[in-house]
Amino acid sequence: MTADDVLSVLAVLREEAVDVWVGGGWGIDALVREQTREHRDLDLMHRTDQEETVVAALAKAGFAETVDWRPVRFVVTDPRGREIDLHPLAFAPDGSAVQASLDPHRPFVYPAECFVSGTIRETAVPCLSAEQQVYFHQGYEPADHDRHDMAQLRRVFGVATHF
Numbered sequence: 001m002t003a004d005d006v007l008s009v010l011a012v013l014r015e016e017a018v019d020v021w022v023g024g025g026w027g028i029d030a031l032v033r034e035q036t037r038e039h040r041d042l043d044l045m046h047r048t049d050q051e052e053t054v055v056a057a058l059a060k061a062g063f064a065e066t067v068d069w070r071p072v073r074f075v076v077t078d079p080r081g082r083e084i085d086l087h088p089l090a091f092a093p094d095g096s097a098v099q100a101s102l103d104p105h106r107p108f109v110y111p112a113e114c115f116v117s118g119t120i121r122e123t124a125v126p127c128l129s130a131e132q133q134v135y136f137h138q139g140y141e142p143a144d145h146d147r148h149d150m151a152q153l154r155r156v157f158g159v160a161t162h163f
Contacts, residue, residue: 001026001039001082003121009042009061009084010125016057018050021115022127023087023136028149030118030127032156037148041075041083045099045110045128048088058084071100108136130157138162 006026013020022030024043029035046054048071055065058076063084067075070088077083089097095112114132117124128136130153137146142163150161 001042005082006042012057012061016053018053019047021045022125027127028133028152030120030125031130032152033119036152041085043085045087045089048090130159134161
C-alpha cells in the first residue's frame with residue numbers, strides 16, 4: 001500500500017463525507033510526517049453508523065470484503081492486492097469511542113483527544129495520536145515492523161513505549 005494508494009482511498013471516502021482515521025503503520029508515518037517503511041495494508045477506523053457508506057464507496061473503488069471479524073474488524077481487498085483493515089467505532093456524545101474486541105468485556109477505548117491530524121506527502125490526513133498508537137501496541141509479542149514503528153514515535157515525540 002503506497003502513499004498514493006492511501007491518499008486515493010482517503011479521497012474516495014472524503015467524497016462520501018464519511019469520517020475515517022488512519023491507524024497502524026500509515027498512521028504512525030502520518031504522525032511523524034514521513035514514510036519510514038513499506039506498508040502491507042492500510043488501517044482505517046470509521047464510525048459504525050457510516051459503515052454502509054464506507055463499504056459502498058470502497059466497493060465502487062474495486063474493493064471487496066475478504067475477512068469478516070465483525071464487530072471487531074473486517075478487511076477489504078482489491079484485485080491489485082491492496083488491503084484495507086477496517087475498524088468500526090461507536091462514538092459517545094463526548095467524542096470518545098469504543099471498538100469491540102475479541103473479549104467483549106474489554107473493548108478498545110478511544111479518548112476524544114486521540115483523534116488528531118497527520119501528514120502523508122504534504123496532505124493533511126485524520127489519524128490517531130501517538131499515545132493511542134502506543135496503547136494499541138501493547139499486550140502482544142511485537143514484530144520487527146512494530147518495533148520500528150514504536151522507535152519512530154520515541155524519536156519524534158519522546159513517548160515511552162514498552163518495546
